[in-house]
Amino acid sequence: MATFISLVNFTDQGIRAVKDSPDRFQAFKALAEKAGIAIHAVYWTVGSYDLVLIVEGDEETATALLLKVGSLGNIRTQTLRGFSEQEMRKIIGNMP
Template identity: 90%
Template sequence: MATFISLVNFTDQGIRAVKDSPDRFQAFKALGQTLGIEVKAVYWTVGSYDLVLIVEGDEEAAISLLLKVGSLGNTRSQTLRGFSEQEMRKIIGNMP
């Protein structure tokens, strides 16, 4: 399973309905479950980003989920592929 860390900002539309943000997250989580994606963590933050999401699952399913959510217009995200220590050791071990 792949890990993805998304740094999320509200759009103008999303911030106008910020009170709905926890409900939107629950809908995101439910949709993710239908795709086999596990939401490991969510944090509402202050600073450069409004939310941080950590999800795990099949790469194509995770990207589909994030694209679907982005298409709703409430958020914009920057997503990073995360690697555990064990995954990184394997990657480094494959270096010539």
């Protein structure tokens, strides 16, 4: 399973309804779990990003889920593929 770290910003639409943000997250969480994506953490933040989300699942399903939530118009995401120490050791071990 792949780990993804999403840096999230509210759009103009999303910030106008910021009070709904926790409920929107719960709807996202239910959709993710139904699709087999595990939510490891979500944090509402201050600074350059409004939320940080960490999920795990197969790459195609996670990507489709993040595209779906982005298409609703409340957020924009910048998503990073994360690697655990064990995964990184394996990658480094495969270096020529």
